[in-house]
Amino acid sequence: MPSSKRTSGCIPILVPPVPILVPHMSTEDSEILGYEIPAGTTLFVNVHAIHRDPALYERPLDFYPERFLGSEKDVHGFDFDLLPFGAGSRMCPGKGLGLAVVLYTVALFIQTCDLRLPENLKPEDLTDLIALRRNSLLQALVNPRIPKDLVMF
Numbered sequence: 001m002p003s004s005k006r007t008s009g010c011i012p013i014l015v016p017p018v019p020i021l022v023p024h025m026s027t028e029d030s031e032i033l034g035y036e037i038p039a040g041t042t043l044f045v046n047v048h049a050i051h052r053d054p055a056l057y058e059r060p061l062d063f064y065p066e067r068f069l070g071s072e073k074d075v076h077g078f079d080f081d082l083l084p085f086g087a088g089s090r091m092c093p094g095k096g097l098g099l100a101v102v103l104y105t106v107a108l109f110i111q112t113c114d115l116r117l118p119e120n121l122k123p124e125d126l127t128d129l130i131a132l133r134r135n136s137l138l139q140a141l142v143n144p145r146i147p148k149d150l151v152m153f
């Protein structure tokens with residue numbers, strides 16, 4: 001599997017950090033789903049809605065990263081149903097750095113800490129928390145399991 005195909009599952013798609021892409025402008029007259037879009041129209045792409053569309057994703061609201069195992073979809077702007085970094089000439093120029101930082105941070109946490117839920121939370125509550133809905137705080141008990149002088153955060 002080429003390395004570019006391995007990154008899709010790392011990115012939270014349920015609540016994309018940029019839910020509506022930066023404004024794009026159509027450069028020519030076009031028609032999308034029966035809507036006429038004249039050249040020069042300012043367009044807002046609602047990635048938040050695309051990533052929750054049950055026509056595109058089975059069980060879209062579930063935290064279910066395995067959905068990408070064996071999938072050919074990637075986050076590099078060619079699959080228009082998976083656009084955490086946008087697409088085209090205005091696509092996120094920090095994509096490589098963003099992917100590396102997310103991967104590094106998650107790997108560091110898993111390698112160096114035991115993560116547990118507080119007693120008042122059950123694993124099934126985790127879906128809401130991982131989805132980072134605005135009204136719920138992410139709560140976790142974090143215990144370093146390497147010597148304190150090696151902890152870098």
Ligand code: HEM
Nearest residue numbers: 017018021022084085086087090091092093094097098099
């Ligand atoms: C996981 C991390 C990140 C995500 C999910 C993300 C997502 C996005 C998205 C969706 C856009 C709009 C693209 C479009 O409209 O087609 C964007 C634009 C942009 N991002 Fe990121 N980004 C991330 C990290 C970064 C980093 C690390 C940098 C800089 C070091 C960065 C700099 C920018 C800039 C400058 C734009 C505007 C590009 C333009 O308008 O031409 N991003 N980002």
